Amino acid sequence: MxxxxxxxxxxxxxxxxxxxxxxxxxxxxxxxxxxxxxxxxxxxxxxxxxxxxxxxxxxxxxxxxxxxxxxxxxxxxxxxxxxxxxxxxxxxxxxxxxxxxxxxxxxxxxxFTFFRMLGRVVARAAPNLVGVTSVFGIVLFGASLIAYLIERDVQPDKFGSIPLAMWWAVTTLSTTGYGDEIPMTFAGRVLAGLVMMSGIGIFALWAGILATGFFEEVRRQDFVRNWQLVAAVPLFQKLGSAAFVEIVRALRPRVVPAGAIICRKGEAGDQMFFIVEGRVSIQTPSPIPVELGPGSFFGEMALMTGEPRSATVSAVTEVSLLSLYSEDFQMLSSSNPEIADVIRRTAEERRGGAGQG
Structure with a gap:
């Protein structure tokens, strides 16, 4: 070893x-x-x-x-x-x-985790991908068969068999159009136009299925990560399962490097912050700044009153935060009044002692 x-x-x-x-x-x-x-x-x-x-x-x-x-x-x-x-x-x-x-x-x-994600996306979307691929195969063979019947007497060297015509069908379906095989008859050119339009639709379906699959997979991963972050905040541990899911969807994760300013005094405040990891420093009128650690929150006064920020908050260490916007706070207040009451009481106490955000 x-x-x-x-x-x-x-x-x-x-x-x-x-x-x-x-x-x-x-x-x-x-x-x-x-x-x-x-x-x-x-x-x-x-x-x-x-x-x-x-x-x-x-x-x-x-x-x-x-x-x-x-x-x-x-x-x-x-x-x-x-x-x-x-x-x-x-x-x-x-x-x-x-x-x-x-x-x-x-x-x-x-x-590369990307390829594992790609595998999960393809596995979940397999039925739809197989369905679109089946349509592609049907259109490919059908176009080759019809092109063979239309063009075989005019261009026997290029459309003299279905396998030969299939090369033309592939390049036309993919809208590549190399130009090495071109229908000469009017009916053949009408067929080519229909095959091109079918190809655009088929490839758009493939792209749409994969794009939707990637979006859902990324959203699923974000939800799991947010769930873990929210679960680390003591204030939310008393929530029921339905309310917990709501707050997970409402909170936005954010990582702030050490020394960075999170919010400045006098700025308009449209969100409050919950600390998951790290520590922040709040500049108050007192010469000694106030520090908050994991489980604490700040910025709630500007969110609730609509007044500008009352203090500047900076990251003492690298900080993992969860931000809650004003519209989501209103949702939280209506569905979980006990959580909103805790935030309001904390805001009133801080307002009486010079405020934090």
Whole structure:
């Protein structure tokens, strides 16, 4: 186990190794490079492959330590990065051996949470995506069949069979239009116009399904994160489940770096803040500033009275905040009067003692 820190490869290093390896693979395809340069490039690939062997060992050690015997994407990528180039070295001819290292394109994916999100989005949207893909297949084959019937006698070299016509249908459906196959008859051109419009609609459906899926996934993640943040504020722990969901949706998370000004005296106040983590300093008429920590809130007086901010608040440390806007505060006041009463009483006490926000 003492060797594990050496075996551990960070995400940036993984991406750098993959980039160097792929550039080396591309360089090896150049015919004009000399034998010495080729040998040097092959040694670079061998060194990267050796590093990936160590990374595979690290993955297996970690899985053994946690008694994880499942086949994860991380393990599959690490195995392929080692096994596929080895097979290429053993079976392929010398000029093509390095091409098998192209599998390293997958290496950066093992660290990116985006691709995991993409997998979840595709999995959830699979029925709709399959439905649109089925429509695409139907339109593709139908257009190829009709184009074959219309154009086969006019252009037998390009539309002489359905497979030949299918290439034209693909380029037309995607609105690429390479121009290598063009209908010559009037009916064929009408068909081409209909296929183009169908293609625009199909690709718009694909894009819309994925965009909706990404929006819902991001909103779901934001909701879970906000839930965890709100649960850390003692004031909200007494809320019922329905009210808790409402406040989670109303509050907006915000992270402020140390030393930054959160709000200034004299500014219009349209929101108040709850501290999740960190500490803030409130500049009062007293020479000693007031500090607030996790679970406290500030800025409520300007929110409730509509008056300008009565104090300047800055971050002593990096602060994780939840902000509540005035319209959401009104909603909170009507649905949870006990929470609103606590905020109002605190505001009155602070108003009597010089105020905070």
């Amino acid at each position: 003492s060797a594990r820190p050496f075996l551990k490869i960070t995400a940036p290093l993984n991406g750098l190794l993959a980039a160097v390896g792929l550039v080396t693979v591309a360089a090896l395809t150049a015919r004009e490079i000399g034998s010495t340069t080729r040998l040097s490039l092959e040694l670079v690939l061998a060194a990267i492959w050796a590093v990936y062997v160590l990374q595979l060992v690290d993955t297996l050690i970690r899985r053994r330590a946690t008694d994880d015997r499942g086949l994860t994407p991380e393990l599959v990528i690490d195995l392929m990065a080692v096994v596929v180039p080895l097979i290429g070295f053993l079976l392929a001819g010398s000029p093509d051996q390095g091409l098998y290292c192209g599998i390293w394109l997958l290496k950066p994916l093992r660290h």
